[in-house]
Amino acid sequence: MSTQEQTRAAPAGETKTGQESPIIEIRNVTKIYGGTVKAVDNVNLTVGRGEFFALLGPSGCGKTTLLRMLAGFETPTSGEVIIDGHNMATVAPNKRPVNMVFQSYAVFPHMSVEKNVGYGLRMDGRPRSEIRARTEEALELVKLGGYGKRMPNELSGGQRQRVALARALVKRPSVLLLDEPLSALDAKLREAMQLELVRLQQTVGITFVIVTHDQSEALSMANRIAVMNQGQVRQVATPAELYEYPNCRFVADFIGKINLIGAKSVRTGEGRVKVTVPVLGEIELQGQAAGDVALAVRPEKIFVSETKPNDPDIITAKGRVGEVAYYGSFSNVFFDIGVGSPILADIGNVSRDIEAFTFKKGEEYWLYWRKGDTLVLAD
Missing domain, CATH: 3.40.50.300 (P-loop containing nucleotide triphosphate hydrolases)
Known part of the structure; x- marks a missing residue:
């Protein structure tokens, strides 16, 4: 199966709020x-x-x-x-x-x-x-x-x-x-x-x-x-x-869907932290939160590949397919990567080839996402 890249909409322009008055x-x-x-x-x-x-x-x-x-x-x-x-x-x-x-x-x-x-x-x-x-x-x-x-x-x-x-x-x-x-x-x-x-x-x-x-x-x-x-x-x-x-x-979990992975974090410099995550190891990221934290990534920012990608700017994890929910334009696919809660990936169904976008329970794939799309959050 080829990499499932997803379309990302650019955020709409924001209206000025007139906070001066x-x-x-x-x-x-x-x-x-x-x-x-x-x-x-x-x-x-x-x-x-x-x-x-x-x-x-x-x-x-x-x-x-x-x-x-x-x-x-x-x-x-x-x-x-x-x-x-x-x-x-x-x-x-x-x-x-x-x-x-x-x-x-x-x-x-x-x-x-x-x-x-x-x-x-x-x-x-x-x-x-x-x-x-x-x-x-x-x-x-x-x-x-x-x-x-x-x-x-x-x-x-x-x-x-x-x-x-x-x-x-x-x-x-x-x-x-x-x-x-x-x-x-x-x-x-x-x-x-x-x-x-x-x-x-x-x-x-x-x-x-x-x-x-x-x-x-x-x-x-x-x-x-x-x-x-x-x-x-x-x-x-x-x-x-x-x-x-x-x-x-709280805000991350309440607004939309998000994956939260428990981790430990220490500050390494101005605006940088080193995060230790079960299975994923040590990762240096932008952030301020230290101590017990959550590594957070939105499911639409997670991509899936049959082969392990090699890029210093991404985070990778091997996952086994669990539950799959089909919604027409996209599918919610849950992967077990060994961190307790399953990891959710929103996979866009961009082709009419049904077999190309069918995930079977128990299959293994590589998940990956950009470090820049990863948040380090405290309570």
């Missing part, structure tokens, strides 16, 4: 429930004007609590929430320059689409002519022009989601807060709505802050992402930076 500043914010449970633990964040910002993390990490403090539905135990230069400590939720789209959409079932969208403006006592014009404008924005007279039960899940977005946007907030807005949609519709949200945010030009536990959702939409765990922010970076340069094991 942040619209949101979260300063040393902590939220404690019941006197003992720290839902949010001394978080500091800034969000730029016009930025699409994501709060990402597992269930219970504090991301929704943080969003609710921005909305005014929760009060920080300590710290400050600043929006558009103003401390929100004494500002009621309905007086803040934000609006929120909930996971359940919260569309009123007894009201037509246009009445749902215009509800907030009616509560503010706006003139009928203004309500009608702004409602029509908001519905056009979310591609629901002509749907104003319909009732929610006549709409699909994706259309009800758009109604909720239009109702939030019609009040022209400075910041739109989105709490898992796509989680109730099926996979295909969720992907379509991800693109739609990005289009919408770029069209209206306001700041979006989204809470999600879905990595692909955050990676595909956000300009920057804050990864949270146990109430703390572990890393804030662009999607490409998070994926290629995670700063710890």
